[in-house]
Amino acid sequence: MELSVIRTPDLVVAIDVGSTYSGYAWQWRTNFSSNKQNVEFNTNWGQGTPQIHKTNTAILLKDDSTAQFGLKIVTFGYRAEHRYATICSDGKEKEEEYHLFKRFKLLLYRVTGRDGEQEPGVEDSNGILFKLSDIMALFIKAMKEDFYTKQSTTQNITNVLWVLTVPAIWSEKAKQFMRLAAEQAGIERKHLLLASEPEAAAIYCLNLPPEQQAAMNNVGTPGHCFLTVDLGGGTADLSAVRVEEDGLLRELCCERGNLIGGQSVNDAFFQACNDDFEGTEWKKKFTEATPFEMMKIEHEFEKCKLAIGAEEMDETIQLPLPRSVRDSFRTGKIKVNRSQTRISITGEEDLRFETSFVRDHLFDQACKMINQVIETVLENQKDIQTVVLVGGFAESPIVQENIKSLLQQKYPSVAVVVPTSPFRAVLMGAVLYGHDMFIYRSRVSRATYGVKGISVFDEKKHDESKKWFNTDTGINYCKDIFDIHVEKGQSVVLKEQTGGKNYIPLYKNQKSITLPLFVADTCGPSEGNVMYTTHPSCKKVGEIRVDLSDTDAPNSERKVCVKMIYGGSQLSVIATELTTGKEYNAEIHFNA
Incomplete structure (x- = not known):
């Protein structure tokens, strides 16, 4: 679970796999304590990279039956494109043994988590199809190994936290995909944390020196509400926050975004x-x-x-x-x-x-589409005072001026600002998030989450077609109940468990409970709750598995209270047996 990661790492390394460019940055705990601005970036990417802090999202692999996935990492980034071009031009090596992959991150926007969904494939430069999970894992592995090669003194440090950035608008399944790819790259689960890209940018803004914050309409002042707009190569990703009196951040609304960059x-x-x-x-x-x-x-x-x-x-x-x-x-x-x-x-x-x-x-169409997404947030969040543009695309003077001009027409009181290093914002914020992962007090759930359960059948409110007779208990139950844990639009406090739901085994000698996890994107307090998981707006996105093998108590005494913790970038679960108070391992598997 995300909340089980190490809390006080000696070293935090953040990896940003971008649609077009990727990079990594790091900071020691001692530097975080003395000077949060002292974050180090890799700038040694080789000649030809347009951005000093990042390199191209590209990787060159070679067929090798002894290597992981049967593919050996040759090189990555700009060097991968240059090396592949050399191989193709000089004819000294067999071109068909090499595979160049570029800009493959955008494929993950297709991942929704629906039942039966197939993992997207990715084509190499010659049109040969490979598993996207293999290529993503090898790219993360290449970045990790590059860090250890260039920072050789860190190889024996065990208390390291790796922070992997992900778009806020991704599905939970897509985030789980990245988590598993990182684990395949050799990063243990307890050493891995996911960070929403626009949220990381907001943390970057919050920790800027006072003089820079003043130049950005005082975004770090308590009570200030601002919107971070992360403009990358393939996406525009937005997150609205309020700075609380104690300096923590409170999310104002669900993240927004679009495939434009x-x-x-x-x-x-x-x-x-x-x-x-x-x-x-x-x-x-x-x-x-x-x-x-x-x-x-x-x-x-x-x-x-x-x-x-x-x-x-x-x-x-x-x-x-x-x-x-x-x-x-x-x-x-x-x-x-x-x-x-x-x-x-x-x-x-x-x-x-x-x-x-x-x-x-x-630039015209891109800027108009970005402005439309920004306005959808401003229309509903009247307290926002500042729009902060970050990301590589935000470095363009044309983008900056166009967005300012377009927003000025409808929202003249909202300031549009750009930090001095918009390209570094997400990476630097991700590093700071790794040192202080509870900087967010609360987040807003963008969907309604619950489990497929049963209830004693009630003739007055349950559909007759859902009636099911349990021969073990002799009781009529209603099946396919959508038992809601977190509602769409609900503000959930970080580290605070939601109201628990109790479940008991239905059969004798049952050693585990498996509860299918469902999500309803169109269901919430203002839209009416879905009663059954068979409703068209519900889709299965995983399962909650609770181990009961350690107890021999009868079924009636084995009540398990399941609580969701929706504070990190993914859902986590704690399941407690009420009779003993013992906690069981429960995880959400997004159809992995």
Whole structure:
């Protein structure tokens, strides 16, 4: 369970697996106690990485029957892309033995936790399908081993807590997926903590020096309500909090988010290229480009995308074209669409476009979608005074100015601020969270959680079709009852157990109780509670398993009180036998 992790680690290491970029940071307990700002980041990623604190979310693997999952880690990050491009170009090694994976995190947004759901697969650079869990585990393992290699003095430290960041809008099953991947990467459960990315950013803001907080509309002041907006390569992830009088944080509403981020600008650029050139060869020839050529054009566009100012003078940008595209342009198979003047080819060598095209067209849709998500929170949370933009995409001056301008039209009193290092916010906050995991006083449940149970049949309120006769007890029961533990919209205090529900074994000599866990996204205090787990809004997301093998008491005396603890980034459970007060191990398995 999440609440069983070590409380006072000597060392905290946070890993942020991003949609586009990933990195890690760490801090010793002694430094946390003396200076919370003293968090160290790995910046040695090799040449070519646009962001100094992170590297590309990419990993290069090689077939090896003796290695974990039959795949040997060659390298990761920017080096993985560069090494793979070299292998493909020099022909000295068998290309088919190598597998490059990029930007695979976004696949986890498809994971919902429904019964029978299959694990998503991930394709390598040649279209070969692999298990996503294997690739994610190996990527986390590569990051972990890179830390120990570069910080060799930490290898004998046993009291280490690893914090793995996850999007707030992920399903519980997706979070469980990451937890299991980390365990497969060699991180023990008691040394692992999950941190919501926008919540980590809020913790970062809370711990900024006073002068920086003052420059950000005093976000750390008691009573201040602010919204952190984590803008990454693939997602916008939001979390609204209030700073309590004692400095702790209280979540104001369920997290919000959307699949929109920096990658959408890249996609818009390549779509514009497709629209601005005539001929069926355009997309085909791009697929024939060498890995080196594609790596260069992607990295060059990424750098210019974040560097373009919101109001600076227009400049010309040129990106190198792959040879296959240049050849088709020379032979006339690809032509410039004369009705479009946004993108051109100069000297038959480079793509040419103006910074105004990027600023006015490519960012437009992404910024509007981000603003819409922000406004959905502000409409219901009138006390929010500040919107804090963090994450790699938030470094773009265009994003900053567009969001400020759009919000100003409807919410002129809400300040939009950006910390001096928005790219470091999530990682640094995750490290601080590992040292002080109870910085949040309470969180809001985004769904209603309960278990599938039974109740003595009541003719007045139960459906006749749910009646079930137990031959052991001689009693009519109602089956498929949705026994609610945590309601949607309920504010749950961290470390505080919810009101317990009592359960007893139904059969003689029963040594365990297995209670299916259900969630209802549309069920809550304001929407009416679901009575049966067969309701369309209910879905099974796991099981609560309570071990009763240590007691020989009769069934009637083996009452078990199950309480949910919904304070961390995942649900946890404590089950207590009421006659003895003894606690049993109970875990939630999200259909793992």
